[in-house]
Amino acid sequence: MKQLLSLILCLLLIGSCKEPTASAKKQAPPLQKDTGTALQNSVNPYEPIDISPMDITYFPVDYPVTKMAHPETGLPKVRVIYSRPHKQGRTIFGSLLKYGEHWRLGANEATELELFQEATIQNKKIPKGRYVLYCIPQPNLWTIVFNTNLYSWGLKQNTKQDEYRFEIPVEKTTTPVEFFTMVFQNSNAGANLLMAWDDVVAKLPFSF
Amino acid sequence: MKSLFSAALLALLSLGAAAQGTAIQTSSPIVDVKTADVKMLPLDKSPMDMAYFPDEYPVLKIKDKAKEPPVARVIYSRPQKADRVVFGDLVEYGKVWRLGANEATEIEFYKDVKIDGKRVPKGKYTLYAVVNSDQWTMILNKDTDTWGSFKYDEKKDLLRVNVPAQKVLEPVEAFTIYFDKTASGANLNIAWDTVMASLPIAMK
Numbered sequence: 001m002k003q004l005l006s007l008i009l010c011l012l013l014i015g016s017c018k019e020p021t022a023s024a025k026k027q028a029p030p031l032q033k034d035t036g037t038a039l040q041n042s043v044n045p046y047e048p049i050d051i052s053p054m055d056i057t058y059f060p061v062d063y064p065v066t067k068m069a070h071p072e073t074g075l076p077k078v079r080v081i082y083s084r085p086h087k088q089g090r091t092i093f094g095s096l097l098k099y100g101e102h103w104r105l106g107a108n109e110a111t112e113l114e115l116f117q118e119a120t121i122q123n124k125k126i127p128k129g130r131y132v133l134y135c136i137p138q139p140n141l142w143t144i145v146f147n148t149n150l151y152s153w154g155l156k157q158n159t160k161q162d163e164y165r166f167e168i169p170v171e172k173t174t175t176p177v178e179f180f181t182m183v184f185q186n187s188n189a190g191a192n193l194l195m196a197w198d199d200v201v202a203k204l205p206f207s208f
Numbered sequence: 209m210k211s212l213f214s215a216a217l218l219a220l221l222s223l224g225a226a227a228q229g230t231a232i233q234t235s236s237p238i239v240d241v242k243t244a245d246v247k248m249l250p251l252d253k254s255p256m257d258m259a260y261f262p263d264e265y266p267v268l269k270i271k272d273k274a275k276e277p278p279v280a281r282v283i284y285s286r287p288q289k290a291d292r293v294v295f296g297d298l299v300e301y302g303k304v305w306r307l308g309a310n311e312a313t314e315i316e317f318y319k320d321v322k323i324d325g326k327r328v329p330k331g332k333y334t335l336y337a338v339v340n341s342d343q344w345t346m347i348l349n350k351d352t353d354t355w356g357s358f359k360y361d362e363k364k365d366l367l368r369v370n371v372p373a374q375k376v377l378e379p380v381e382a383f384t385i386y387f388d389k390t391a392s393g394a395n396l397n398i399a400w401d402t403v404m405a406s407l408p409i410a411m412k
Contacts, residue, residue, distance in 0.1 A: 046384045046399055049286060053255025056283075056311060064311050064355035071359050079353070081258075081283065084251060109258060109266045151278050153266040179251055 052085040052107035052180075059184035059191040059206070075116040077208050080133070080193065083107040084179045092198035093137055103135045104154025105195065106180060110134065111154065113146070119190070120207045122166050131163065135195075141167050142195075142202045170202045177201075254287040254309035254383075261387035261394045261409075279411050280394065281316045282335070285309040286382045294401035295373075301340050304347070306357040307398065308383060312336070314352060321393065322410040323348070324369040336360060337398070337405070343370050344398075344405040374404045 056079060060066060063076040083106040090096050097103050105111040110132040119126050130150055134157055136143040146164040147157060173196060180197040189207040196202075260266065261280040268274040285308040292298050299305050307313040313335045321328050332352045338345040348366040351359075376399060383400040393411030397404060 046380065046397070047257070047259070047386050049255060049382050050257065053251060054258060054283075055249070055252060055256055057249075058353070064353055067353070068355050068359050071361070076353050081256075151260070151266055151281070152269045156270040179249075181249055183249055 050083065050108060052083045054081065054083050054108070055182075056081050057183045057193075059193075061184055061186060077117055078113065078115050078119065078184070078191070078206065080111065080113050080182050080184075082111040082180075082182050083109065084181070085197075086179050087176060087198055093200055094139065097137055099138050100136060102157045103137055104157075105133055105135050105182065106154065109154060110149075110152050110157075111182070112150070117208060121164070121205065124164060124166075126164060132157075137170075137200075139170075141169055143167050144204055166204065168202050168204055170200050173199050173201050252285065252310060254285045256283065256285050256310070257385075258283050259386050262389070263387055277318050279318055279321070280387065280396075280409065281318075282313065282385050282387075282396070283311075283316075284313040284335075284383075284385050285311065286384070288383075289379060289381050289401050295339055295403050296341060299339055302338060304336050304338055304357045304360045307335055307337050307385070310355070312352075312354045312356060313385070315348070315396075319411075323367060323407065326367050328366065333366060339373070341373065343372050345370050346405070346407050369407070371405050371407055374406070376402055376404050380404075 058064065058076050058079045060076065063073075063079075067073045085107040093099070111134065112130060113133045114130045115126060115128045117128050119128075126146065131146040132149055132152065134145050134147060134154070136145070144166045145157075145162050147159075147162050149158040149161040152158075176199050177196045180195075182193060182195050184191045185194055185203075186192075187205060189205060191206045191208075192203040193206065194201065194203050259282045260278050262268065262274070262278065265274055265278045265281075287309040295301070314332055315335045316332045317328060317330045319330050321330075328348065333348045333350060334352050334354060336347040336349060336357055338347070345368055347368050349360065349364050350366055351361060351364045379402050380399045385396065385398050388395045388397055388406075390408065393409045395406040395408055397406050399405075
């Protein structure tokens with residue numbers, strides 16, 4: 001009798017273990033994208049949450065928050081909208097991301113940089129406007145490309161629409177960075193757009 | 209025999225626990241990463257997302273299936289229901305709500321459109337709503353790149369329009385905004401918990 005009970009319990013457990021997988025499958029994203037989605041077991045018939053969620057960074061640093069205290073603040077100088085993949089135990093540079101190949105600086109949609117006023121990078125004047133930003137990583141330097149093929153998914157870059165290219169050195173971080181991070185930081189000349197993932201960090205210098 | 213079953217049970221139980229552990233990790237991926245010279249931002253609990261009209265425009269574009277420019281885009285953040293009662297409690301009735309979390313929700317039109325018969329010139333707007341149990345007042349405001357609705361200024365409104373609040377059968381866990389094609393353009397659909405509101409946008 002006891003054995004029968006245990007057997008039933010076992011079967012029940014197996015059954016209950018399988019359940020989440022089944023409901024996760026039901027929630028598969030409707031369109032073929034190249035990245036997965038998080039929170040697959042949560043109810044959402046419309047649009048699942050991305051596993052590499054989107055984020056935004058402004059310069060001046062924390063512009064929207066500052067604006068709350070000072071509503072008459074003018075326009076921001078620049079903002080970047082990007083997605084944040086995570087390392088998840090993988091080796092990123094030279095493995096997941098091949099050296100010499102285009103990388104969208106994130107995930108999902110191409111990374112978008114919007115200049116609200118003209119900026120100077122490495123003595124080159126960049127007119128105000130919106131750009132797609134992508135990267136060609138190498139072990140010791142990154143090429144950062146400003147491109148005008150806006151509103152595109154990040155997997156395919158139309159290099160005919162490249163506008164500006166900048167080479168910047170890469171440094172090693174002391175601790176691996178789990179989530180790809182882009183953030184503006186104050187510098188003497190204006191701002192650095194800091195980009196970090198895994199054991200690598202690079203800075204693109206802006207002056208205004 | 210009994211001990212074998214118990215062992216099997218134990219193994220199964222620990223397997224279940226392990227599986228649950230990983231599930232929890234992926235659903236709340238908040239890790240504060242710090243390095244010596246870098247202020248690393250943790251992931252937002254209410255992550256940002258983007259919705260285009262036409263739907264999935266960027267994917268269509270790299271497949272060479274998008275012949276026209278996009279018409280509209282929304283950038284918003286996605287709080288979770290997390291077992292809370294959302295409307296009438298977390299989101300109070302009668303107050304201006306940022307339609308998301310963190311930065312105020314941005315809607316951009318790449319050409320002139322019409323809402324409620326009024327012309328909306330192309331450009332960026334902040335989208336707010338005043339939620340009530342039976343209807344929502346949708347607000348397009350001209351003050352962009354702002355945080356929340358804390359400094360909402362009615363004088364900068366472009367327009368306000370009332371839309372009915374509809375019930376959805378299954379509660380929506382993560383706050384969601386998406387576009388649906390209609391005969392005259394698109395509906396901007398906004399859903400969370402057991403409520404959905406649709407804002408018709410004429411694009412012809």
